[in-house]
Amino acid sequence: MDGMMSRRKKILCAAIAVLIAILFLFPIYWLVQLSFKPDMEAFGRVLTYYPHTFTVSPWQENLDDPVFITSLRNSFINGFLTMGITLLLGVPAAYGMGRYKVRGSVLFLLTFLVSQMLPASLTLTPLYLIFNSAKLLGTHISSPIAIAASSIPFAVITLRPFFRSVPVTLDEAARLDGCGPVRAFFYVMIPAVKTGIITIIVISFLNGWNDLVYSMTFNVGADMRPLTANIYKFQSAYGTKWNCIMAYGTILVLPVVILFIFMQKYIVGGLTAGAVKE
Amino acid sequence: MMKKILALVLMLAVCFSVFAVAHAEPTEVELWHYFDSSNDKDMINKWVDDYNALQDKIHITATYVSRQELMNQYAIGAISGELPDIGMVDSPDMASFISLGVFADITDQLNAWGELDQFYPGPLSSCMDAEGKLYGLPQNTNCLALGCNMDLLKAAGYDHMPKDLTELKEMVAKTSDPENGIYGMAMCCIGTEEGTFQLLPWLRSSVGGQGVNVDNLTAQSAVDGLTVLGDFIHNNYMSKEAVNWTQADAWYAFCAGKAAMVECGTWHLAMTGDINGAFEYDFCLLPTGEEGTSTSTIGGENFGICTGCKDTDACVDFLKWMCSKEKEAEWAVGAGKIPVRGDSEAEYTYETKGFQVFVDEMNYAQARGPHAEWPTISEAIYTACQSVFVDNADPAEALAKAMETIAPIVAENPLP
Amino acid sequence: MQKRKISVSAQKRKEAYFFILPAFFYILLVMGYPMVYNAVLSLKNMDVKNLKSGASVFIGLQNYTELFGNETFRLVLKNTFVFTIACLVFQFTIGFAFALFFKQHFPLSGLIRGMILISYMMPMAVTGLLGKNMFMNDGLINDLLKRIGMTGPEWLTNTTYSLPAVIIMNCWVGIPFNMLLLISGLTSIHDDVYESAMIDGAGWGKRFVFITLPLMKSSILAVLMLGFIYTFRAFDLMYIMTKGGPLNSTDVLGTYSYMFSFTQFKFSRGAAVAMVLFACLFVVGMFYLHLLRREEE
Numbered sequence: 001m002d003g004m005m006s007r008r009k010k011i012l013c014a015a016i017a018v019l020i021a022i023l024f025l026f027p028i029y030w031l032v033q034l035s036f037k038p039d040m041e042a043f044g045r046v047l048t049y050y051p052h053t054f055t056v057s058p059w060q061e062n063l064d065d066p067v068f069i070t071s072l073r074n075s076f077i078n079g080f081l082t083m084g085i086t087l088l089l090g091v092p093a094a095y096g097m098g099r100y101k102v103r104g105s106v107l108f109l110l111t112f113l114v115s116q117m118l119p120a121s122l123t124l125t126p127l128y129l130i131f132n133s134a135k136l137l138g139t140h141i142s143s144p145i146a147i148a149a150s151s152i153p154f155a156v157i158t159l160r161p162f163f164r165s166v167p168v169t170l171d172e173a174a175r176l177d178g179c180g181p182v183r184a185f186f187y188v189m190i191p192a193v194k195t196g197i198i199t200i201i202v203i204s205f206l207n208g209w210n211d212l213v214y215s216m217t218f219n220v221g222a223d224m225r226p227l228t229a230n231i232y233k234f235q236s237a238y239g240t241k242w243n244c245i246m247a248y249g250t251i252l253v254l255p256v257v258i259l260f261i262f263m264q265k266y267i268v269g270g271l272t273a274g275a276v277k278e
Numbered sequence: 279m280m281k282k283i284l285a286l287v288l289m290l291a292v293c294f295s296v297f298a299v300a301h302a303e304p305t306e307v308e309l310w311h312y313f314d315s316s317n318d319k320d321m322i323n324k325w326v327d328d329y330n331a332l333q334d335k336i337h338i339t340a341t342y343v344s345r346q347e348l349m350n351q352y353a354i355g356a357i358s359g360e361l362p363d364i365g366m367v368d369s370p371d372m373a374s375f376i377s378l379g380v381f382a383d384i385t386d387q388l389n390a391w392g393e394l395d396q397f398y399p400g401p402l403s404s405c406m407d408a409e410g411k412l413y414g415l416p417q418n419t420n421c422l423a424l425g426c427n428m429d430l431l432k433a434a435g436y437d438h439m440p441k442d443l444t445e446l447k448e449m450v451a452k453t454s455d456p457e458n459g460i461y462g463m464a465m466c467c468i469g470t471e472e473g474t475f476q477l478l479p480w481l482r483s484s485v486g487g488q489g490v491n492v493d494n495l496t497a498q499s500a501v502d503g504l505t506v507l508g509d510f511i512h513n514n515y516m517s518k519e520a521v522n523w524t525q526a527d528a529w530y531a532f533c534a535g536k537a538a539m540v541e542c543g544t545w546h547l548a549m550t551g552d553i554n555g556a557f558e559y560d561f562c563l564l565p566t567g568e569e570g571t572s573t574s575t576i577g578g579e580n581f582g583i584c585t586g587c588k589d590t591d592a593c594v595d596f597l598k599w600m601c602s603k604e605k606e607a608e609w610a611v612g613a614g615k616i617p618v619r620g621d622s623e624a625e626y627t628y629e630t631k632g633f634q635v636f637v638d639e640m641n642y643a644q645a646r647g648p649h650a651e652w653p654t655i656s657e658a659i660y661t662a663c664q665s666v667f668v669d670n671a672d673p674a675e676a677l678a679k680a681m682e683t684i685a686p687i688v689a690e691n692p693l694p
Numbered sequence: 695m696q697k698r699k700i701s702v703s704a705q706k707r708k709e710a711y712f713f714i715l716p717a718f719f720y721i722l723l724v725m726g727y728p729m730v731y732n733a734v735l736s737l738k739n740m741d742v743k744n745l746k747s748g749a750s751v752f753i754g755l756q757n758y759t760e761l762f763g764n765e766t767f768r769l770v771l772k773n774t775f776v777f778t779i780a781c782l783v784f785q786f787t788i789g790f791a792f793a794l795f796f797k798q799h800f801p802l803s804g805l806i807r808g809m810i811l812i813s814y815m816m817p818m819a820v821t822g823l824l825g826k827n828m829f830m831n832d833g834l835i836n837d838l839l840k841r842i843g844m845t846g847p848e849w850l851t852n853t854t855y856s857l858p859a860v861i862i863m864n865c866w867v868g869i870p871f872n873m874l875l876l877i878s879g880l881t882s883i884h885d886d887v888y889e890s891a892m893i894d895g896a897g898w899g900k901r902f903v904f905i906t907l908p909l910m911k912s913s914i915l916a917v918l919m920l921g922f923i924y925t926f927r928a929f930d931l932m933y934i935m936t937k938g939g940p941l942n943s944t945d946v947l948g949t950y951s952y953m954f955s956f957t958q959f960k961f962s963r964g965a966a967v968a969m970v971l972f973a974c975l976f977v978v979g980m981f982y983l984h985l986l987r988r989e990e991e
Contacts, residue, residue, distance in 0.1 A: 013798060103707075108718055113983070118729060126727055146724065
């Protein structure tokens, strides 16, 4: 398929892609440039498209905050724990539901779907009651448990079709080679649905990283709060002091972007591997 | 030998236990607050440290929780029972939380203190339930007045600030210059409690009659007050963005030179640095009526002892210390607030003229509620006003609709 | 229907349960209780006046009948559907087009595809704030429109344009999300399927309709279903960007129920709104399962 594209068409496609990128990334540029403006320019009378007076003071203000590093750590903990729980429980469940026909599979699927249907704000109180009696309030695991409850069903629903589309011959061959179900799952199925798994890794991590409402409710102490909970604090402290908020927003997005640049390589890798194989 | 060692060990053990009793660990208690500007935040942290060093009954840990989140924590805490020991609350919300059982009745401890009669009745009443029982102490108070950009007023041909509502209307019209992004007036009309706070002085306007409370919003004076604000917006004298602005947003618009006048709070006096010398500014009574009168709303924060507190008496002692004559004055100066006690003398070291205006304005300021269902009343008020600003609704009809919500609530439990 | 295509041996069933049950019980524990809790609460009259005394009583369906008699609630219900359907239409079609486009191999395709995912990866809190800034009456969007000779509307201070502004912001996040999921699905279709079709002389349109769509069917269903759920229960975006305003014009069931529970402390009323939200999603979920079962038979 690759070879079919003419040089001219490739250039045309690239040009369209650049246009799309400009359209989608301009708001990000807007976010970043606002963070380098002094107060009066950020909410002044005249709209400027780049900082006419360049300043790093909004950044300084944020980075000087002693809880910043702790919050950054907490955000990573949230992301990785959510990812861990999701992979541990969600991927096997997706496999089980994609490859086996068992009684109750409709019930399982229904449960996974239905669990997504209450707004997070309304599950807060009952979950709080559960965590309170389980002595989990104020621990790092509480929010990931709640967040994973929505990313596990996500993993099941999106990965199930992947497992279904893997040719039956593949794991039958593995079984003939003497693999047990668990070995077959790890050594044959998981590599076969690599792209899907990477998607789940990225999205479940982001679910944990981006969470606001659970982390704020289950952890009140400053040393337990992730970055997202802090941006909320900045919003009320400054009214809408755009430059400081946007600096914080940029800080919040930055690690994810860096992380994603590495992940992106694997996704592209998965793609080309598929193309080469055939 | 053996005996001697045994005796020694015993003696040591006795000494140790005596030592341990004498230095009993203070009870760990938690205080939640939402002070987030750097002045307030630093001061509360310092005070807590000071108080911890001052006595050894309790050791307080102060935790910042953003305002909205604090409200949620109280609501969930009311159901689950997990609350801090000492909690801060915005004065109009206190009645709801008292009703929800968040705060403990500390009437007896406070009466025994003997200093309650020094407190201004308005702020103190916000700590009471319908039967007059006390659940906390007001810690600071504030109100609303008018900030003016004197350069813009001068450019429009005025050498003074508006004295009454008629003059305000005239000045707002003259100073507006929408072409250049300058509006005559800025205020906060957002759909939250903040909006109600700023809208109420206008609804309570006394032009052509007696100013009314929120249980009588269909009165002509309230309709007229709302009509004035509606006209500001429809004539482009006030940015329509006001319906999305918080008070901080309105203040920044003023500081950025986008508004000639702004409805602002006492605490903004500690933030005049934001103007950065860009223009001359001054403050005056909120001109909502005839010359020499004004209306305003009382704001401020209370501290209460939460139900399930680990050492109620010791925590009440902290409240008494925090709301003492000296500490009240110190807080008012540091945070740009007004003391809640008549005997506190705040010696402001900056904006002294401005503070005098706000202290005068306090004479005209009214409390919101207290009422357990204030949030519902408040929603009816800002919704009515927003429907005038956004949907061009008729002010009389909009307020009549608000009364449909408010009337049954105040019929069941009247406002004080 | 009578004949099972695959007979399930006891061994196989054990294996399946081994994989599925841990997740199943986890969800039942963490989400089942909140669901029951809300359902029960919605039948009571718990609010600020009776929480402390514990005097709340069961009042049957009164919360629901009062809600449906309320003009504002009906507006909120309408907003929720308009928001969801508009977002779904735009983000799915554009997301699918992007997926097909970026699946091709051309210079920058991988890089740009990754870059536009940034908007999806941002916390909604930041997205909401950004939207609030860009859609100000004298903000970026209207300034750009002015530059091309158009007068932009008052976005967030007008009840007609506030919902479109929120929809645009949500699509900015949703399009990359749809693209990411669909591109994963597309890569599982092997190129040789297309190649043989091309040898048979099938054009682009035919290949799309007869190969891509059928092979993607379960992926598409999953994407639409998840998209519906996530959009329908939206909360963060409105909460930060507009607080549901002005005048409930961007209020959706998620924000409305939150307002009842945590601003007005009408806990039972808030739970009833949440149950309505749940019921709508439940119907859609059943429909999805029905389609899925028909397809998998």
